[in-house]
Amino acid sequence: MPPKTAGDTTKERILDAAFDTLVEDGITGASARAIAAHGEFNQALIFYHFGSVRDLLIATLERSSQIQVERYRERIEGITDLGDMVHVAAALHAEDMERGSITMVAQLMAGAASDPEMGEAVVKAFQPWIDLVERALRQVFAGSPIEAFLPYPDMAYGISSLFLGLELLSKLDPDHEQEERIFSMMNMVSGMLENVIAGKPLLG
Amino acid sequence: MPPKTAGDTTKERILDAAFDTLVEDGITGASARAIAAHGEFNQALIFYHFGSVRDLLIATLERSSQIQVERYRERIEGITDLGDMVHVAAALHAEDMERGSITMVAQLMAGAASDPEMGEAVVKAFQPWIDLVERALRQVFAGSPIEAFLPYPDMAYGISSLFLGLELLSKLDPDHEQEERIFSMMNMVSGMLENVIAGKPLLG
DNA sequence: GTCTATACAACGATAGAC
DNA sequence: GTCTATCGTTGTATAGAC
Numbered sequence: 001m002p003p004k005t006a007g008d009t010t011k012e013r014i015l016d017a018a019f020d021t022l023v024e025d026g027i028t029g030a031s032a033r034a035i036a037a038h039g040e041f042n043q044a045l046i047f048y049h050f051g052s053v054r055d056l057l058i059a060t061l062e063r064s065s066q067i068q069v070e071r072y073r074e075r076i077e078g079i080t081d082l083g084d085m086v087h088v089a090a091a092l093h094a095e096d097m098e099r100g101s102i103t104m105v106a107q108l109m110a111g112a113a114s115d116p117e118m119g120e121a122v123v124k125a126f127q128p129w130i131d132l133v134e135r136a137l138r139q140v141f142a143g144s145p146i147e148a149f150l151p152y153p154d155m156a157y158g159i160s161s162l163f164l165g166l167e168l169l170s171k172l173d174p175d176h177e178q179e180e181r182i183f184s185m186m187n188m189v190s191g192m193l194e195n196v197i198a199g200k201p202l203l204g
Numbered sequence: 205m206p207p208k209t210a211g212d213t214t215k216e217r218i219l220d221a222a223f224d225t226l227v228e229d230g231i232t233g234a235s236a237r238a239i240a241a242h243g244e245f246n247q248a249l250i251f252y253h254f255g256s257v258r259d260l261l262i263a264t265l266e267r268s269s270q271i272q273v274e275r276y277r278e279r280i281e282g283i284t285d286l287g288d289m290v291h292v293a294a295a296l297h298a299e300d301m302e303r304g305s306i307t308m309v310a311q312l313m314a315g316a317a318s319d320p321e322m323g324e325a326v327v328k329a330f331q332p333w334i335d336l337v338e339r340a341l342r343q344v345f346a347g348s349p350i351e352a353f354l355p356y357p358d359m360a361y362g363i364s365s366l367f368l369g370l371e372l373l374s375k376l377d378p379d380h381e382q383e384e385r386i387f388s389m390m391n392m393v394s395g396m397l398e399n400v401i402a403g404k405p406l407l408g
Numbered sequence: 409g410t411c412t413a414t415a416c417a418a419c420g421a422t423a424g425a426c
Numbered sequence: 427g428t429c430t431a432t433c434g435t436t437g438t439a440t441a442g443a444c
Binding site for chain 3: 428430434442443
């Protein structure tokens with residue numbers, strides 16, 4: 001399920017096919033031939049429209065990241081309660097497991113190990129995700145007594161890493177059973193945190 | 205820097221070369237030819253000793269995981285203070301960024317997207333890492349008032365994911381500057397947590 | 409802009425000499 | 427057990443017809 005906007009033009013068909021291939025078969029399976037077969041178009045079109053496979057993958061990453069970050073940003077808008085935010089984060093993570101936008105990022109990150117130019121592109125495309133998390137954190141802790149003491153950028157970097165690893169790991173878990181438990185745990189932690197911030201005892 | 209035990213036999217030389225190649229060039233760069241060039245031996249030896257490239261990579265994963273988990277387990281032995289544990293975790297993460305054992309796991313996880321058999325092997329090899337984290341958590345919270353209420357397996361799964369993502373992401377950060385800030389943040393959090401557990405106010 | 413055909417490199421893997 | 431040589435496949439990429 002690619003980030004469908006209007007897969008009308010050929011360029012968009014190619015981008016969608018590249019996205020699907022990347023999510024389903026990973027970076028090692030994302031060859032020009034495989035992508036073309038996936039989208040049922042001619043292999044040569046990739047090189048005509050994007051110059052090289054790598055440039056196509058980078059374009060796919062940039063498009064998908066932009067669309068998805070904007071999408072997720074809308075979803076967290078106005079949420080100021082920590083528990084609610086965890087709830088939304090869980091929902092977004094579950095959706096993303098289906099859609100695959102983070103999976104794609106993880107795959108390209110792995111692929112960037114042998115390709116510095118790709119590495120640069122991935123770093124650049126991932127920054128908006130980190131910024132999104134930072135925005136969520138600031139919303140949630142606004143007005144809290146510890147608001148001014150929190151290292152938001154570092155927290156955002158850490159939480160982004162968590163989701164990245166979670167998605168990489170969850171893909172291997174055939175019956176995504178661990179994920180739900182992760183979020184029920186995060187729920188518990190957020191509850192405890194809210195207690196503590198409010199000056200109440202840890203449990204209760 | 206592979207997990208050197210005694211790289212004497214040919215099989216071990218091949219395993220070391222596969223490890224190095226995987227860490228330096230990632231899954232997309234880990235071809236039979238590249239591995240052979242890296243270890244300065246004949247390409248055909250890989251197939252004689254391991255049958256296929258994939259089976260070599262799986263053998264590399266299994267060996268490295270066993271050695272490194274045991275190594276790290278020794279390092280966390282006897283640590284019961286949360287702050288100390290964070291300190292050790294930071295040191296181990298820094299070491300691992302040099303050595304690459306988690307990087308290798310992340311790379312094979314990415315590669316497993318197009319290879320279910322590889323996926324199975326990776327899941328199996330990663331479990332000891334999760335168990336290691338769980339052990340660390342139980343040590344640290346033993347005797348604490350919240351000891352009985354913590355979902356250790358879920359926490360271990362989450363923290364393992366965090367390190368996985370952190371290593372994937374940090375590899376792209378040319379001047380590993382973010383990592384240190386992550387751990388100073390974790391230090392802060394562990395300090396706050398210790399306060400709270402002890403019934404003291406959050407900051408202080 | 410899209411197709412067929414093809415060049416050429418790198419890949420996994422094997423045969424057979426040593 | 428290790429080497430050279432090689433086969434067949436798949437990869438990226440291009441030329442040229444349409």
